[in-house]
Amino acid sequence: MATEKVSFLESQQSREIIELSQLLQETSDNVTTSPSGLPLSAKRPVIKKILEAMAAGIDVSSIFGNVVKAASTKDLVLKKLAYIYISTQAEQNADLVILAINTFQKDLHDENLFVRGLALRTLCSMRLSEYVPYMLESLNSALKDSSAYVRKTALISCIKVFHLSPEHVLDTTLIDQLYKTLGDRDPEVVANCVVALNEILHSQGGMTVNKKVALYLLQRIRDFNEWHQCLILNTLVRYKPNEDDEIYDIMNLLDDRLKHHNSGVQLAAMKLFIYLTINIPEIHEDLYKRVREPLLTLLSLGNPEIAYSCLEHLILLVKSAPQLFQSDYKQFYRRIKEPSFVTLKKLELFQEVATDINAKEIVDEISCYITSDNGAIANKSIQTISNIAIRIGSILTYSLEIFIKLLETGKDNIVSGIITILEDLLNESPDKFDGLLSVLPSIWASVDLTSPAGPAFLNLLMTVGNTLPETPYILESLIEDIENYPGTSFRLQLLNSSVALFLLRPAECKDMLAKLFKYTMKSTEHLEVRERSLFLYQLLRFDIETAKKIFDFRHETTKISNKNLWNTTKGRPLYEFNTLSITYGKPSEQFIVDTGPTFYWQSNQEIDSQFSPTLEFDTASEHNRDTFTLSSENPIDADANVFKSCWSKFINSDQLEISLPETSMLVKSLTLDDIEDVFKESNIFTMASGNTGDVLKFFLYSKEENSHVLILCELKINIHLASANINIKTGYLPQDEIGSDAQETELFKYSQHFSHYLTTCLQNLKNLISEKLSYLKNLTNNMVSNKEYQTYLDSERIYTCSKCHTHLAEHKELISKAFQGRLGRAYLFNAVENVCLGQKEDRTLITGVHTVKDISCIGCNTVIGWKYVSICLSRRSEVQRE
């Protein structure tokens, strides 16, 4: 019956698939234009259905051919969907893929770069080694494509082809080509290139990172997007600088990465820092201090998963630098809404962070978790307090007091948990159990004796409770009931405890011990128990003195030193920082199955010679610009004559015109002095300035600090045309002039720098203007309203101004709709936002004379209603409903 059903379902499904296939064929490929102006094919819904079926696990491989046909379309969405289908179904239809190759070939030369990228991505995603030649061919041309998008796709595709057929990739010059691509202009291409090299050369330890490559990547680090920064920082970990200075340079360069908004980048940077300083212990310490705040912020503000990973890393750091978080323990307090896995990790951390100073407060905090509903948290909390108490002696008594108080609650899981750990605690300080005496008899009913707490309870009973009057009775009732407690360890402990008690109080225990021996010697299921029972029996029979010696607990000094256990984890290496290893607490070999192929690649040439970064990027020139600083000293002391003579003497000049949108129209609001001040702040001095109608004219001068180049400038700001005309002349003052040719060539460079500099100054001008304007605006606005922005309301139904859509009131504030105003229907609201009040006045309304204030919308100043002043706080507004 069942099989029939399944086959029926299957046939039903395959019929549906065939129908879909027919539908796909029949649907005309008429590409209409969608409302948004993109081509839209009628086949789109059909292929969506096919993909849905595929996602649901239905076999859709039979219609491969039809989908391939559908892939050649102008509708890009349809094409993408068809390609998703092709890449997943290719393996089942290896022989049919040749049909698709044609489409791929065509798309690889499409004019749309996304289509080219898509085709390449899909082609190389097919795990069919017989098509590798096609892939390699298209890769070669794609790596030289004009579009960065296609190039970066090609690089990832290299990895795919490599895994498909390593020999093919290693045989070609592809790797040489990859090393060359490292110098690409586009950062995404470079990043993917690093990724590809790392993966292809995985068996050789990844890409070669020598000084040249490392510095190159570091210089461009800000160009990469956040994910690529993570990957590249991780790659740079392999670089070992030779000199300390270089280490400091790298750390300075990457310092702000520690504050990046993406925690992946932050942690990658931290890891790199740790690697760099691993041999310089004094900096290492300092480094820990620097990562402290960022990690704490991540813990507080990240989502729970990030917080979880963060805690793991904190635990690791605390182990290496125990003092580091000593005063931050409050940050680790439990938050009521956090998932239990975070709390459990926090407990682990508390255990590490606790010191003499903070232990009491930490124990106080943890003791609050013990009454929590979550059993795992309660248990772990008890465990953690006990571990802290064992490590820090000063807190031991206090912890015991807390435990004893908690025992009185009689809550099952708490009692069992505490009993289990009390044994360890009492071993630490055998003289502190007086308080326990009174509680012990009353709690035994709440102890879950089948759990590990059972034996622990019995042990306590004989160590602590041997003088209590109730003890024999407790044991007796347990012996009566022994069949319900099958645990081996429980029975062994029961034997021990009974014998021990018998030795102290023989009269009370004789009968029950006999009963116990009888039962345990008879039972055959637990050999261990039986043997122990026989042994004890013989011991008591023949040598009662020795037995007494053995069971005399008061002299027992078996200190199970948990302190030793403690230190073993301390040296956990930081080498696998920011990886899963930290989570599992073991090196990656233990949980990562490396199945990657091992192939070796020998380059014909030295890598250095292949990788020649084309220094097109700006870092070189930027570097120079940094040294361009203008002297703050006035070079010619406002001597107009010197200026004039220089202006006429200097031949090197540079003219340019820049447009100043939205600035110049407003320059009028500034005085000439204002503008001169801005220049002066930037160390540019003004010789003369004037205002001729639409044109503001300035003569400016300045001196470069290092090279003594004097820069003169004529600046004309045309308000009407919204443009600035800059004429720059450079030269040397007579006393600085040396007259070498080298200086002459420098001059041009400086004039360029200056023009740059001036442009930024003009930008500053813009800021000044807008600030000034908004100040004026504020002044005027204050008359109407002092709000520059509007408060927005957030609820399902809101009422807004019918003119400008400013949010006014929430639906829940509505009191009545049955109101009549001057202009029609009105609603009465309890509270209204984004309005400003008018003058108080008495007005005769339908219900009598009221003191009211008009209210108007702050967005458009329309009067929208009135507010009753005399009655309480009801406001009322005529608004459009939305």
Next chain:
Amino acid sequence: MISQFFILSPQRGDTLKTWHKEHGPDQDPPPIFNVDGVQILFTNIQGLYFVCTTKFNVSTFMTFELLDRIASLIRDFCGILSEECVRLNSSLIYELLDEVIDYGYPQTTSTDQLKSSIYEEPVPVKKENIIIDSIAKLRAHGTNLGFSSNKPISKPTANSHDEGRYKQNEVFIDIIERLVACFASDGMTIHAEINGSIQIKSYLQDNSEIRIILSSNMTHGRDMYYSDDRFGIMFDDYKFHESVDSSEFEGHRQMIIFPPEGEITAMIYRISGDVNLPFRVFPQILDVPESPNKIDVIIRIRADFPEDKIATNCTVIVPLPHITQSVSNEHLDGFADQSARYDSRVRKVFWTINKLKGGTEQSLKIKVTGASQFSPAAHLEIGPINLEFDIQNYTCSNIQIRRLKVLEKSDSLPPQRWVRYLTLAESYVFRI
């Protein structure tokens, strides 16, 4: 890097079976675990599991950030994130994933860059199926945004017709402060911390520049504490989104932001130490002399914030001893919109006050009858008392946007600027 990626919906019965098989159904799985050499990392975002598997020793932080970013990209492109939305927009999400991850390596997640390569239009989810209680969303742990606007970001190719009468040119700014506080039984503040974030959802047309000046008197780091004035706000730490130019933050409290379309968290900050806490709760446990199996718990709550602000959805949660048998509540003062109920399953009293005005007080008397006699230890089980609330238009740190400017490049209509302040309780705990 990443080997597989899934979006699972627990409401439809997707569970992490292998985990529960080993650890029982009650235990929450940690976000990282290992099954036969395959690492599974997942996050829970608005009720959906974003899961990925990998065979490599990846960076956990990067992976979680990536999962989070994918979720927010879906939110940006589809408008909202929900199971139905994922189902309806599967092809759009396929398209997105294709661009975001290639062969397991993250490529780009910038909305601006992605906009040009995504062609599918979002399918809107029917209005009635959206739960618009965005504050509820915010209250859930994490940094998820809860903007009222659920519109997807616009595409460069999209014509204006679908936007109706007025052009979509607005920006929403939320300053959200989550409070973490812990009080000792004697009412002393043990720990108080503000976790704040400034979140921006931009629908601005051409990546206009936004300038925000925060109310001044802020200094960074505790070392500066004794410096100028005591009303200053001391950040312990803060960091900005990449699109924020914060060079003038130290001097002028100015941020220049070039927000990409969609949501970003422009700034997050942490303030601890001297925080103005908006609520105090005074619990009192009284033994009833004549009957030892009864105790009375009196809870008084005082709102210490300005009178013109109103806290909404205040809930005081009081755990009771495990031997509790029955509970009756008595509102001691006020008629205010409030209710108290006892949930015997979790043994907690939930006292909800829908609206609590600043400067006022409310009290509740909980009469507890136990199955047996209450020992003094039972007091330990009452508590810690937890308080939940949200206060709109109020920030505990007094941080305010003093100036908000959007510099428009084109001459279009001035953009709408919406601002909201919100203070939420993240963890507000009173020990007994």
